[in-house]
Every structure is written in structure tokens, then in C-alpha cells.
Amino acid sequence: MPPVSAVPPSVRSGVRPAAAPTAAALLDFVRRTAADDELIDSLPLDPEGRTWVRLDGPGGSEAWLIGWPPGTGTGWHDHAESHGAFTTARGTLRENSLAVRLPSDGWKTLELADGVDRERHLSAGKGRAFGQHHVHEVLNDSPDRHAVSVHAYYPPLPLIRRFSRSGAVLRLEQVERPEDWQ
DSSP: OOOGGGSOHHHHTTOOOOOOOOHHHHHHHHHHHHTOHHHHHHSOOOSSSOEEEEEEOGGGOEEEEEEEOTTOBOOEEEOTTOEEEEEEEESEEEEEEESSOOOSSSOSEEEOOTTOEEEEEEETTOEEEEOTTOOEEEEOOOSSOOEEEEEEEESOOSOEEEEEEETTEEEEEEEEOHHHHO
């Protein structure tokens, strides 16, 4: 047994820290949250840009309620070392993603192989979970209807990498840290 000082106080007291939420647990959380009509109705919607409210996610995760005006989207990005989930609460969102794991660092431009593109249409009540380094873009293609979604990430987002895409070429454009969007 390690010396008492090397054992965290929570373990010494018999209380073990809660396990980190899995992607499946995050998906369950965003689905349940998306079904809360009162919460969804409370989100202020802006006709020009996305709106968001931070939520308390399970097990120390980061969660967001997001409003999407018609024709808006995220652009290509990933969530670094975080895994996560999102569910559409209102409207329909389209997710374009890449079925390939990108290197975590050390590159600026990559040429993507054929067949890595995936597209999903997620109507109200539909969602998905994803692992670390998941590269995607989320869009509200509706010409006249807002969409609302719930997202959760664990660990809380350490950064977001933003990419541009031209055909098969993916280019790292920017790295954002939490202080950039909070």
C-alpha cells in the first residue's frame, strides 16, 4: 500500500471519485435533455446567429443547448481528446463526418482518401455518440426553420481544432481554447 499521503483524500475517506461518463452515458444524457420541452423552449433564438446555454452535464462533462438559425453551421472541426454525443431536439441537423482518425498534431494539410465521407440527417429525437478526434461539421440546412440540439463532451473541451476543406484536402486553420468561446 502506498503511503497515506500518496492516496487521494477521497479514497482515504472511503469515497471513490465517480467514473468518467462514457460516450453512451453522454448520449443518454443528451437524449433525455432534448426531450425536456420546457428547457428547449427556454433557449432564446436569434434569427442571425447560433445561440447557446451551458448546461450541467453528468460526471463533470461539459454540455450545451444550442440554437441553429436556418442556414447556419459549425464548419469542419474536432473536439481533441474529448468524446461526446449530441441529439437534435427540434428541427433537423445534417452531420458530415470523416470515417478516419486524424493525427492529433504535427500536420497542417492532409489529403483524404476516397470513401471517408459520411453524412447523417438527424431529425428531432435522433442523435449520435462519437469518440476522440471525431472530425465533423454540423449544419441546419432548413431555409426557414430553427433547429435546437443538446451536446455533451468529456472531458470538458480542452480545445477545438477548426479545419477548412477543399475537395479531398483538409487544412488545419485554427486552434481554439475554452477562453475563446466562453
